[in-house]
Amino acid sequence: MLRRAFTVCLILLYFSFVLAPILLMMIGSLGEKWFGTLLPTGFTLDWYAQLFRKAMYVRAMTMSLWIAALTVVIDGAISILTVYAVHVLGSRRIRAIFDFCLLLPIAIPPVVMGLGMIQAYNWKGFSLVGTWQLLLGAHIVYTLPFMMRPLMANIEMIRWSTLEEACVSLGASLWTTIRRVLIPNLLPGVVSGALMTFAMSLGEFQLAVMVTGSRSQTFPVVLYQAFYVSTGFACAATALLILTSLLSLVGLALLGRSFSEEIAGS
């Protein structure tokens, strides 16, 4: 009985801390006025209309999706090759060094990384600061561990070294081995890594605000500015980011599933 009450309390707490703010944002984005009352008054879709009319917000959303998608693709390519190399060639020592390197982007705060990037890529006559390419690089470094880790677990679970020996003894070339055996069997890891890194890149604020310029701003950066416009407008912008994020993740998961079914069925 006590246990049950405790569980219910935990669930309520979870709702009030995690879901309630999101829900309030959703409600706020549809209200005409929200000032001095617990809930907004009136109903309007005007905030959304305004949002889509402002080129800055549309461009920022496009930029965010573009950078997040590229981050996932490049993360995936780097991670598959790295994980393969570390698993096949890696001695215990190399693996320990690898694990440590993987921790670095998690251990170093994004603010520090952002400052470092500005210092490193800003010279007289040549500066990468303000370009979306620099932000893409920053996001790749920042999210890479979250693609690598599930892949590392994945390759160990399928006991890759023996599978590769089987491939080699059957006369398969390295390319055939990678294409027909390695990649299809790493797909579950790639999908879970992709979900994670896409969401991280899409919502990332600290690096984006430091590294981007006016033409390469991502959505979280302009969202921050939206709070200076009006509450309803900011709520609409927030709701849009949440919806985009959720839809993309569902889409990615479905894509991953159909892809692995296709490979399994071919």
Place this chain on the structure above:
Amino acid sequence: MNGWKNGVELIAVSKLYGNTYAVRDVSLAVREGEFLSVVGPSGCGKTTMLRMISGFAVPDSGEVRIGGEPMKGVPVRERRVGIVFQNYALFPNMTAYENVAFGMEAQNWPKARIENKAAELLEMVGMGDRAGAYPRQLSGGQQQRVALARALAIEPRVLLLDEPLSALDAKVRNTLRFEIKRIQRDSGITTVYVTHDQEEALSISDRVALMRGGMLEQVGTPAELYAAPVSEFAADFIGVNNILRGTYLGEGRFAWNGRVFVVEAQRESRQATPRGTAPGPAAMTVRPERLVPAGLDLKDRRVDPFNVLEGKVVGKVFLGPLTRVALSVDGEMLLMDILSAAGEPLNVGDPLKAYFDASDAHLL
């Protein structure tokens, strides 16, 4: 030489890991179509030896030949060896059929030939009706059958099996053991089979190579290894044995614990001449099934009055057709296997006389 077209030869092969020899100066020849098992305790170098044949390990000295050709510098994928792994190593993303077809596709065989061959092989290993199943849908034994078909699909010159049954339970192990033997006999493929299970090796092999500490201890037919072990290690590792350490007195007399046994073969024996013909410290072995309860069915045997051991039953294990009895003789324990149906049931504490024929004693 005849029969070497697809045979395997190891010539003075050694492999070092760090400062220790995994395999040391091993010379061994497997004839074409022969089924040779390599047995030994774990860490004896048997798997390293197999990996040197397949090409995954490179010998530090010596030479490996397949079909008479030196394999130095020949990569694994060109050696045409079929490998069956302990943990099956089927490709999880492919069906049984696709697994079997994979090697043939990788080598660009014509499509029609691949389909025929894959179907035929799946049928041969008894998996014809599960061709569309994924590895995760198959039991361990079924997976290993598919793995065997996959290894044979590329028409290898040599089939290498690395502890293929040790991950399976006893019942499946026993049936699959004889299936492997049948398939090997039908296809006539040269086979090297690595196992730590001496019983498995004895039951399916044409010849058995016993390894110890990276070196070959003894190579011979299962019957030779069983009847005429060359060392105490061989006597102990192969089957169950009683090893009596004593002194050879010469002229077929062996002294043990104040007793003297007649050990020289009295009639034509299947075993080789005892090694230790010079008097001195020696060991005598006698298999448990060669120890017969004296007084039960000795009438038509020529009882040598010397070779009777008097002792006390200190334990017994029912093995089905046989009962294994632990007999304490002068404080030393000997094992004897008695037909379970024979005579009065023995009880722990009963006195018992055991007799063995001089030709059943083997001197080391």
